[in-house]
Each structure stands twice: as structure tokens, then as C-alpha cells.
Amino acid sequence: MAASTSLHALSSIKLWSTGSFGLEKRTCHVNCVSVGRRCTNARNLGIVCASNSQSSVVEPVQLPGSPKSSTTPKKSSESALILIRHGESLWNEKNLFTGCVDVPLTPKGVEEAIEAGKRICNIPVDVIYTSSLIRAQMTAMLAMMQHRRKKVPIIVHNESERAHKWSQIYSEETKKQSIPVITAWQLNERMYGELQGLNKQETADRFGKEQVHEWRRSYDIPPPDGESLEMCAERAVAYFKDHIIPQLVAGKHVMIAAHGNSLRSIIMHLDKLTSQEVISLELSTGIPMLYIFKEGKFIRRGSPAGPSEAGVYAYTKNLAQYRQKLDGMIQ
Numbered sequence: 001m002a003a004s005t006s007l008h009a010l011s012s013i014k015l016w017s018t019g020s021f022g023l024e025k026r027t028c029h030v031n032c033v034s035v036g037r038r039c040t041n042a043r044n045l046g047i048v049c050a051s052n053s054q055s056s057v058v059e060p061v062q063l064p065g066s067p068k069s070s071t072t073p074k075k076s077s078e079s080a081l082i083l084i085r086h087g088e089s090l091w092n093e094k095n096l097f098t099g100c101v102d103v104p105l106t107p108k109g110v111e112e113a114i115e116a117g118k119r120i121c122n123i124p125v126d127v128i129y130t131s132s133l134i135r136a137q138m139t140a141m142l143a144m145m146q147h148r149r150k151k152v153p154i155i156v157h158n159e160s161e162r163a164h165k166w167s168q169i170y171s172e173e174t175k176k177q178s179i180p181v182i183t184a185w186q187l188n189e190r191m192y193g194e195l196q197g198l199n200k201q202e203t204a205d206r207f208g209k210e211q212v213h214e215w216r217r218s219y220d221i222p223p224p225d226g227e228s229l230e231m232c233a234e235r236a237v238a239y240f241k242d243h244i245i246p247q248l249v250a251g252k253h254v255m256i257a258a259h260g261n262s263l264r265s266i267i268m269h270l271d272k273l274t275s276q277e278v279i280s281l282e283l284s285t286g287i288p289m290l291y292i293f294k295e296g297k298f299i300r301r302g303s304p305a306g307p308s309e310a311g312v313y314a315y316t317k318n319l320a321q322y323r324q325k326l327d328g329m330i331q
């Protein structure tokens, strides 16, 4: 189906289409990344780093005015990568296709973000990436309010020379107690084209569940005038490789707050999912997922359960040590 096909044209094609919805049965939708049979298996993810990071190493992100630090990878270092889909938005609540429409969180979404923050409150975060949409930014900020390290997340404004200059911080100590938050449109939700603002159920009633599922979950079939997951991946994964992997290589701990489909495309890349496997990848709102980046590989560690549970902090010695350090600081 051509991306430019209009909904009007599609309605005449699809009104008679009542195919079965077999894929729905295979969908594994839980409070974590779940891909069919791999739901519970953390596994080693041979990745991209070797092939991509060499050509795309950039400076680690700093707050305005910070002294430049080295990008040389620390040999023994491992980094945490937290992925979090934004909490429930007002249009999630109304079951509307949202895409790139900039809608805020509901009170439940705010709660989800706070809860997510509690789940990651002992995991180090040096730099945060969010989309340019408010629901992802709200989620990142609310989650960080729960962090035990109590650093202040600060949005970096580099959109103009003046914005950069006017947001300078003139205290090294204050900068040390801050976390840069980088906003990038490349991490935005997939652009849902002519579906944006339509009710999901009504759209399924009108065009058929099968067609709507294809638009929502297939890899390479775009919704009318919108982006397919493949198109979304072209910008989101490219951004991840060019800007975020170099941070991890440099030993920085990263959190990404983004969207169902921009994160699906990144997870597809990290977990080396096929275009068939990604169909059944569903992400819940407000659920953090942890990866460890070590020796050029991403190791999926699932979703941190809660600050009081030992499990996630025992994943690596470094995480356990970080938690102990926080315990020491806070006592």
C-alpha cells in the first residue's frame, strides 16, 4: 500500500475486508519487552558497535560550559541503558492514534512515570535522551525526580546560539549535580499520517482489524501518508547509532524516554529481531527496560522490578556497587 494512499481511497478498498486476525493470538503483551517465545530470556546481543561506533563517535554530551572530557572507551567499563516508553497520554486514554501529535500525560501517565522512576532509582544515569514530544519529556523528568542520586535533569538547548548561550550554567559544582537531557525529534513516535486523531477501534471497525493491525505492527507497511516502522527506524536507529552508542562506549549510563514505535525500532535493532518477530513486540506505557552495554554487546536485563528487590542490582558488580554507594550517601 503506497504511503500516499488516502484514507478515503482505502475505505473503498477495505470496507469489504474481514480477514481473520491470527497475529493477535501470538502477541505477547506484558510489562516488559516481549517477543514471542523470547519473553523471558535475557540473551547476549551481538551488536553494531564494532561496525558503527568507529565511524560515528561523537563527544559525550555535556551541559553548556562543561570542560571537554575524553571519548576514549574505558576498557573494563560497562554502561546501563534504560529504555522507557512514556506514561499514558490523554490520547492513549481516549484510544486515539497519536503519532507526532504532542499530547501530555494523564494523571495515570504521571503515576506510571513516577513508578518507573522508583524502579530505576538505584541505576546510574549520566545522560538522558528524549523525543521532542512532551509526553516523553514529562516521563523522563518525573522518573528522575525519584532517583536516589538526586541530580537535576536539565534540558540542553542548542537550537540556536542564543538558546545555548542563555542557558549556560556558571557553577562547576552545580553542573556536577545535573544530568543533561537531550531532546531529539528522531526519537519521536512514528508519524501516523492520516490516522492521527482517529479512534483506533472505529478505524478497525471501518477498515478491518487485519488492515489496522498491519498498519500498527507490520515492519514495512506504512499507514496512509505516515511512516512504517522501517521508516521510523531509519531515523531512530540512525540517531541511536550516531549519538547514543558513542556515549555508552565512553562509559556513560544512558536513559532514553521515547515512544512505542521509536523504541520498538531500537529494540528490534538491539535484539536483532526479524521483521516477522517485531510484529509481536509490544511495549507497555511507563515500563522501564534495562540493557547492559559491555564489550560492544547489549545484554538485555528485562525490567527492573522495584527499588527494594535485590534482583536487578545483582545483575552486575558495578550496579551493586553503585547501589551500595547510594546507600552510604543517603544513610
Ligand SMILES: O=C(O)[C@H](O)COP(=O)(O)O
Residues within 6 Å of the ligand: 096, 097, 098, 099, 100, 189, 192, 216, 259, 260, 261
Ligand atoms: O501513536 C500512538 O497512537 C501510540 O503511541 C502508539 O500507537 P500504536 O500502539 O498504534 O503503535
